[in-house]
Amino acid sequence: MSRRERAVGPGVPSSTYRLQLRPEFTLGDAARVADYLHRLGVGAVYTSPLLTAAPGSTHGYDVVDPAQVSVALGGERARRALVGWLRELGMGLVVDIVPNHMSVADAAANPWWWDVLRHGPRSRYARFFDIDWSAGPLLLPVLADDGDGGEAALGELAIADDCLTYYEHRFPLAPGSYAPGDNPGLAHERQHYRLVSWRRAGSELTYRRFFDVATLAAVRVEEPDVFAATHGEILRWAAAGDVDGLRVDHPDGLSDPGGYARRLREDFPGWIVVEKILAPDESLPASWPVDGTTGYDALREVCGLFVDPAAEGPLTRLAEERGGQTDFARVEADCRRHVATRVLGAEVRRIAALLEGADPGRARAAVVELLVAFPVYRSYLPEGAAEWGRALGGARAARPDLAAELAEIDRRVRAEPRGELARRIQQTSGMVVAKGTEDTAFYRYTRFVALNEVGGAPERFGVDSAEFHARAAARAASRPDTMTTLSTHDTKRAEDVRARLAVLSEIPEEFAAAVRRWSGRCGLSEPSLNLLAWQTLLGAWPIDSGRLRDYLTKAAKEAKLRTSWTEPDPGFEREVASWPERVFADPVLAGEVTGFAERITPAGYSNGLGQKLLQLLGPGVPDVYQGSELWDLSLVDPDNRRPVDYALREELLAKLEDGWLPEVDHSGAAKMHVVRTALRLRRDHPVEGYLPLAAQGPSARHAVAFARGRDRIHPPDVVAVATRLPLGLERAGGWRDTVLPLPVGPGRWGDLLTGREIQADPDGFAAPLLADLLDRYPVALLLRR
Known part of the structure; x- marks a missing residue:
C-alpha cells in the first residue's frame, strides 16, 4: 500500500533517524536531540521499543509489560513530551514494536508469565504463550550443570517470601502447594513448572522461544485477545495521533505473518515496515498490506555496488591457502x-x-x-x-x-x-x-566479510551497475515507501567499515600478500577467524584492543568451531583475547597495519560518501542509524550501541549551516554535509520514479548516477552521482574526458554540495565533465531550478 493508495492516516516520512533508547539515553534525551535532527533534515525520529522491558535492558526487545511505557526510559510523561516537541518541529515518530515474544528472564518482572507459572494451564494467560502443555510441566532451563544434569543444583532450592528461589531467581508457588516446613524439593515437584539444567534448552523446552533465547518466550498474537492485549497501548498512541509509523520486529516468527499484517493494518492506517529479510531474488508477499521492509535488501545492493568482482579469484585463493572454507x-x-x-x-x-x-x-x-x-x-x-x-x-x-x-x-x-x-x-x-x-x-565463511551482512549473499561477489539500477527501478515501481538502510542495530558491521573493506577488493593481491606476511608474525590458529581478524582490524582502524578483543571473542563463539557460548574452550579464548595486544605490541607489524589502513582510508571515504548518497536519494524512505551521519566504524552489537557524541555533531552542523564546505577527512564532516543536504532535499522536495543515467567516456564504469523527479509529468529534476572503484579510477588516469549527460528540461542545474552551477545549452542539454563535477567531492547532488 503506497502513499497514493492509503486513504487515511499520517503520511509517509521523508526519512527516519534511528535512536537506540536505554536507561542511559531516555525519551528525554531523544527530545533533547530532536532539534538537532530537525536541522539535519530528518523527517521522523525512529525509536527502539518503548514498552516496559526486563530490568536493566539495553535494547528494549525484551518486553515484560506491553501495557505501559518503560519507566526506565522516562515513562508516559516523557513519551508525551517527546511527541509534543516533535509535532512542534514538524517531525514524525516511528516506533519499533515486538509482537513475537516477551522476556521471561525475570519471572517476577513479567506479570503474565508469573501468573502462568503460578496457575499453569488454568492461568488466564496460559493461551498467551506458545506452550505445549500436553508435554507436562513447563520446563525452565535455569539450573547450573557440571555434568550431572542439574541434580546438584536442585539442592540449592529454597523457599523465601512465598516463592521458590534458586540464587537470584524467584518463582511463584501454586496455591496450596506449600506449607511452612515443607521440603523445597518436594514443593518444586508440586509446581506447574520444573527447573531443569540450562543444557536442556536446546533439546527439550516445552515453549517456543525467540530463536535460541530461552529467556524470550513466544507470544500467540494470532489470537484476537492476545493481539488486543499486546497492542492496546501502541494503538492507543496511534489513535491519539502520536505515532506516524510502526516497525514490526521479526514477523517470520509469527504464526501467520500475512494475517498479522492485515490485522494490524485494520487498526493502524500509518506507515508500516516489517523486519523481513529477503533473499536476493525474493519479493515481499504482495498480500501483505505494508509499505515494505526495513531495508536489508537495499543494503546489499548499495554496498555491493562498491565491490570489485575481479577480486573474487584472488581472495578465494587466499582463503583456500590459509585453510579457510570457500x-x-x-x-x-x-x-x-x-x-x-x-x-x-x-x-x-x-x-x-x-x-x-x-x-x-x-x-x-x-x-x-x-x-x-x-x-x-x-x-x-x-x-x-x-x-x-x-x-x-x-x-x-x-x-x-x-x-x-x-x-x-x-x-x-x-x-x-x-x-x-x-x-x-x-x-x-x-x-x-x-x-x-x-x-x-x-x-x-570469511573470504570477504564486507559481503557477510544481514540479507547479504556472500557467494555473490558484489553487485554490478545493471543489477543495481534494475532493482532500484523495481523498488520505485512496486514499493516506493519501503525503508532503506545501510546500518542498523543488527548489522554485522557498520556501513563505513564495509565501505573501507570494499577497497580491499580493488587490491586483492596486495591484501593477500599482507595477510600472509602478518599471519606469519602473529596469526590466529583458527583459519576463518584469522582472516576475519585482519579484515576487521583494517576495516575498523583505528580500534582499541578492548573493542577488538570483545568482537573477536564473540565472533569465535558464534562460529562454533573452536569454542562456543555453550561449549567454551578457555585456552583458545585466551589466544583470541590476547591477539590485539600482541599485534599492537609488535612495532613492525603495528606499523605495517597502520600504513596499510591509512592507504586505503581515502578510498574508503569515497565509497562511504557514495553509498550514503545513493541510499539517501534512491527509492524508498532512507533511515540513518544513530551517529552514522559521521564516519561509523562500529562492529556488531553491543559495539554499535555505544553512546553517540551529539555535542560534537551539533558543533559540526552549526559550521555547515554557516556555509562551510568541509574536506573529506577523518572528521566525517563531509559525510554529514552529504547527509544533511540529501535529507533536507528529501524533506522539502518530492522525489518519485527512477531513471538510470549512463556516463560516457573512458572511465564511465566508475560512475553510477540516477535521476528522480517531483512527479511523473515533469522531467526529472534531481540527480545523484557517485564514484565507484576509486582505486581503479586512479589507476586508469582519472576521469579524463568522461561526461555525464543529464536529463533534458527547462531550468539550470546546480550542485547542492558545492553550490556550483552547471552549464547547459539553449535546449536544456548538459553533459558536465566528471573531472569537473567531482573535483571537490567524489559525489554530486544536482537539482534543477
Missing part, C-alpha cells in the same frame, strides 16, 4: 544442520511429534533436512508454494533415503497449509536460517 553452500548447510540439531532441537522435536505413526528419529531427520534446504527464510503458504517446493527438492537431494518421510510432510502441509505442521515448519525455518546462516556461517 564453498559457501556447503558451509551454510553444515551450519544450518548444526543449529537445527543442536541449538533448535526442541523445536524440531515438536514438529516431528506431529507426524503420528512415523519413526521419531527418521521424522526428526527429515524435518532437519527440510529446514536446512530452505532457499529463503520462510515460505508463506499457500502463496509461497514455489519456495516450499524448492526446499523439498533440496532435502530430497541431500537425503534420498528420507523420501518417504519428506513425501508425508509434503502431503500433510499441502493438505493443510494453515495447519499446525505447516505453521511450525514455517516458523522454525526462519530461526534455522537466521541462526545457521547469519549467526554461524557468516563467522565461518
